Amino acid sequence: MLWVDKHRPTSLDKMDYHKDLSSRLSSLAAHGEIPHLMFFGPAGAGKKTRVMATLRALFGAGVEKMRLNHRSFKTPTNRTLEITTVSSNYHVEINPSDVGSGDRFVVQEVIKEMAQSGSMAAAASVRGLASTPSAAGSEEASSSSSSSSSSSSSSAAAAAAGAAAAGSSRGGRATFKVVVLTDVDRLSREAQAALRRTMELYTSSCRIILICESASRVIEPVRSRCLALRIAAPTQPEIMNVLDAVAKKEGVELPKAFAAKLSRASERNLRRAVLMLEASKISNYPFTPAQMPQTMDWQRYIEALAGDIAGAQSPGSLLAARGKLYSLLINCVPADVILRTLCHCLCTRAPNDFARHQIVSWATAMEGRLRAGSKEIFHLEAFVARAMQVLKGVALQMAELQAASAAAAPAASV
Amino acid sequence: MASAAPAKTMPWVEKYRPRRMDDVAHQDEAVRALKKAMETGNLPHLLFYGPPGTGKTSTIHAAAAELYGPTLVKKLKMELNASDERGIQVVREKIKNFASGVVGSSAAVADADGKMHAAPAFKLIILDEADSLTSAAQTALRRTMEVHSKVTRFCLICNYVSRIIEPLVSRCAVFRFKPLAPEAMRSRLQHIAEGEKLVLAEATYDALLRISHGDMRKAITTMQSGAALFGGDLSPAQVIEAAGELPDPMADRILNVVAKTDFRQVQTAAKDTALSGYSMAAVVDKLFDRVVGAADMSDLVKAGMLERLARASRAVAEGCDEHLHMLDLLLAMQRCQHGWVVPTDSDPDAGEL
Ligand SMILES: Nc1ncnc2c1ncn2[C@@H]1O[C@H](COP(=O)(O)OP(=O)(O)OP(=O)(O)O)[C@@H](O)[C@H]1O
Numbered sequence: 001m002l003w004v005d006k007h008r009p010t011s012l013d014k015m016d017y018h019k020d021l022s023s024r025l026s027s028l029a030a031h032g033e034i035p036h037l038m039f040f041g042p043a044g045a046g047k048k049t050r051v052m053a054t055l056r057a058l059f060g061a062g063v064e065k066m067r068l069n070h071r072s073f074k075t076p077t078n079r080t081l082e083i084t085t086v087s088s089n090y091h092v093e094i095n096p097s098d099v100g101s102g103d104r105f106v107v108q109e110v111i112k113e114m115a116q117s118g119s120m121a122a123a124a125s126v127r128g129l130a131s132t133p134s135a136a137g138s139e140e141a142s143s144s145s146s147s148s149s150s151s152s153s154s155s156a157a158a159a160a161a162g163a164a165a166a167g168s169s170r171g172g173r174a175t176f177k178v179v180v181l182t183d184v185d186r187l188s189r190e191a192q193a194a195l196r197r198t199m200e201l202y203t204s205s206c207r208i209i210l211i212c213e214s215a216s217r218v219i220e221p222v223r224s225r226c227l228a229l230r231i232a233a234p235t236q237p238e239i240m241n242v243l244d245a246v247a248k249k250e251g252v253e254l255p256k257a258f259a260a261k262l263s264r265a266s267e268r269n270l271r272r273a274v275l276m277l278e279a280s281k282i283s284n285y286p287f288t289p290a291q292m293p294q295t296m297d298w299q300r301y302i303e304a305l306a307g308d309i310a311g312a313q314s315p316g317s318l319l320a321a322r323g324k325l326y327s328l329l330i331n332c333v334p335a336d337v338i339l340r341t342l343c344h345c346l347c348t349r350a351p352n353d354f355a356r357h358q359i360v361s362w363a364t365a366m367e368g369r370l371r372a373g374s375k376e377i378f379h380l381e382a383f384v385a386r387a388m389q390v391l392k393g394v395a396l397q398m399a400e401l402q403a404a405s406a407a408a409a410p411a412a413s414v
Numbered sequence: 415m416a417s418a419a420p421a422k423t424m425p426w427v428e429k430y431r432p433r434r435m436d437d438v439a440h441q442d443e444a445v446r447a448l449k450k451a452m453e454t455g456n457l458p459h460l461l462f463y464g465p466p467g468t469g470k471t472s473t474i475h476a477a478a479a480e481l482y483g484p485t486l487v488k489k490l491k492m493e494l495n496a497s498d499e500r501g502i503q504v505v506r507e508k509i510k511n512f513a514s515g516v517v518g519s520s521a522a523v524a525d526a527d528g529k530m531h532a533a534p535a536f537k538l539i540i541l542d543e544a545d546s547l548t549s550a551a552q553t554a555l556r557r558t559m560e561v562h563s564k565v566t567r568f569c570l571i572c573n574y575v576s577r578i579i580e581p582l583v584s585r586c587a588v589f590r591f592k593p594l595a596p597e598a599m600r601s602r603l604q605h606i607a608e609g610e611k612l613v614l615a616e617a618t619y620d621a622l623l624r625i626s627h628g629d630m631r632k633a634i635t636t637m638q639s640g641a642a643l644f645g646g647d648l649s650p651a652q653v654i655e656a657a658g659e660l661p662d663p664m665a666d667r668i669l670n671v672v673a674k675t676d677f678r679q680v681q682t683a684a685k686d687t688a689l690s691g692y693s694m695a696a697v698v699d700k701l702f703d704r705v706v707g708a709a710d711m712s713d714l715v716k717a718g719m720l721e722r723l724a725r726a727s728r729a730v731a732e733g734c735d736e737h738l739h740m741l742d743l744l745l746a747m748q749r750c751q752h753g754w755v756v757p758t759d760s761d762p763d764a765g766e767l
């Protein structure tokens with residue numbers, strides 16, 4: 001298991017940073033009652049970890065008994081949609097953008113299913129039949145669609161029994177189920193619109209937790225139905241603390257200076273920082289003072305590409321750049337990440353601010369086209385061409401100025 | 415449905431959803447006209463439009479409850495919303511099934527609420543979130559409305575009336591739901607706070623009103639969340655945090671670095687803002703307010719910056735890469751501030767598509 005997963009804290013009081021937020025979440029969960037929630041913040045800031053810890057605070061350890069289901073749904077228009085869900089007896093997690101344009105249908109089906117099984121669990125626990133409802137609920141869930149559940153029914157039943165025990169120890173207060181939707185910023189408008197009334201109609205038996213990077217991409221009527229929780233990226237010292245703790249648990253000697261380098265290179269992305277720590281350990285341990293953090297291959301590749309572009313601006317170097325862009329795309333580096341990273345590296349190498357302002361403008365313009373268009377390579381290449389044009393222009397200008405001042409100097413001395 | 419739930423597990427927006435038309439705050443025009451129509455038994459097709467959380471859905475459900483009473487309402491009201499399958503075929507079929515069967519044959523019934531409800535001569539079909547119906551489906555709806563108009567009334571609800579095709583609009587009595595006025599919101603919030611035994615400072619109410627811009631649901635959700643997170647001493651700053659708005663100190667920092675001439679500082683500020691998680695929409699909104707109100711900027715500088723903010727706002731609506739666009743916005747604002755011009759500013763290729 002990777003260190004990032006192995007050392008993921010599971011309870012709110014073990015969260016290493018944003019302690020305020022954690023304690024507020026605990027007090028929220030202590031009511032046995034949450035509104036719909038929306039967690040938003042940059043990648044690697046720990047949104048998912050906090051969601052899971054909140055669920056644990058609500059339902060007890062039973063939420064960690066999770067199973068993976070490969071589900072398939074048939075739409076009324078006879079399209080078959082496949083999706084993988086992760087669920088416990090208390091919640092189900094899906095990434096609806098996995099199914100593309102059928103996302104609305106899948107989201108609705110899953111919510112309805114959970115809302116129904118949720119109210120059954122609630123009703124039964126009132127009657128004191130705490131051990132049956134969740135098992136019945138989950139069985140119905142898997143049989144109602146032509147799913148091939150990867151878990152055997154006996155393990156599900158065992159999980160249910162354990163969960164029921166945990167539930168009763170908490171007084172069975174939370175009577176609703178939770179649907180966790182990840183990457184909602186990639187959810188279609190249609191699916192978001194469909195969430196509106198659903199979030200109102202099923203509130204008694206079902207809560208929805210939305211996770212996204214950008215709150216702007218969630219439509220206003222959905223946002224106004226949730227309590228929004230902002231999860232900022234951890235600061236560099238906070239990352240260093242986490243790295244230190246992970247290193248201790250793994251029995252690895254981590255000098256402060258190297259931890260600082262790692263946290264700087266991670267750009268405040270905690271997941272990346274821990275991954276880099278593990279990769280660096282594999283590539284060279286014990287750590288030496290001169291050692292550089294093991295960054296991702298693609299990052300180094302883009303840095304080198306920026307070096308090429310800054311080094312020579314000509315049709316030949318444009319052609320060479322195209323080859324490199326292609327190999328990045330073939331290796332599944334997303335085009336927007338390439339564009340953003342390349343822009344950043346070029347700004348570092350550009351000779352002056354005049355060039356930097358223009359490079360950023362071009363990158364932004366091409367980002368728009370990237371989204372609107374279909375052939376990514378066109379727009380990436382156009383950006384490289386524009387960046388070369390800017391750099392060449394600035395270089396010529398500087399040469400001219402130099403020549404002028406060289407010409408002016410002897411004249412002045414006469 | 416909601417009524418079956420123990421009150422404890424109910425969000426306040428649902429718990430305090432207006433049940434009767436008189437509970438609906440600030441929409442007097444619509445409510446008065448509806449009541450009148452119901453008295454005369456002469457209800458037209460309806461179209462409600464207006465921003466989120468202004469009472470559209472609540473009003474029509476309250477009206478239906480008063481019109482039909484608790485028993486008949488289940489039989490005579492049907493709701494279709496964006497979560498339902500709404501292909502043309504399905505909608506037509508559902509409406510046909512629902513509309514078939516006679517109404518008004520049964521005599522007046524004394525209902526559980528102790529009142530007499532004369533069975534009205536029509537059923538009610540609520541098409542909520544109608545702006546997400548395709549225009550093909552809307553076109554098909556024209557015919558359906560006519561075919562069943564003897565026994566049914568339609569109520570279309572949407573945020574944007576411009577997304578409803580003209581022939582449908584012209585078949586309906588149209589009501590605009592206004593963003594709620596501050597006084598109306600305040601008294602509704604106070605009513606809820608009373609019911610929940612919550613005591614809040616006046617300044618906190620002010621903050622709730624300010625962040626919700628007339629959206630009652632947003633105000634109530636924020637109040638409940640804030641109360642759960644911070645208890646009774648919920649402060650205005652915490653309300654602003656709960657609403658996800660960019661706080662003033664962060665806006666100060668951005669405007670400060672923009673006023674300087676250094677690239678690196680702008681770059682760091684853009685990155686920090688993005689990493690703090692605030693959405694770019696929140697940043698643009700806040701900067702807009704600050705630039706408009708700035709005392710130390712010439713009109714020319716302001717105009718330039720606002721133009722850039724408008725562009726950024728459009729990019730956000732289109733779902734742009736926020737890291738890149740944030741940096742571009744702040745750099746462009748820096749150029750405006752100092753009167754700098756770079757070739758990309760006038761190059762149409764670098765502008766909007
Ligand atoms: N005019 C109002 N008077 C009192 N409460 C209101 C009013 N408008 C909204 N609310 C509160 O906000 C909640 C949401 O209102 P409602 O569902 O009617 O909004 P809507 O206009 O249909 O919004 P949307 O466009 O997002 O569907 C209600 O449950 C109620 O608590």
Ligand SMILES: [Mg+2]
Nearest residue numbers: 470471472542
């Ligand atoms: Mg509504």
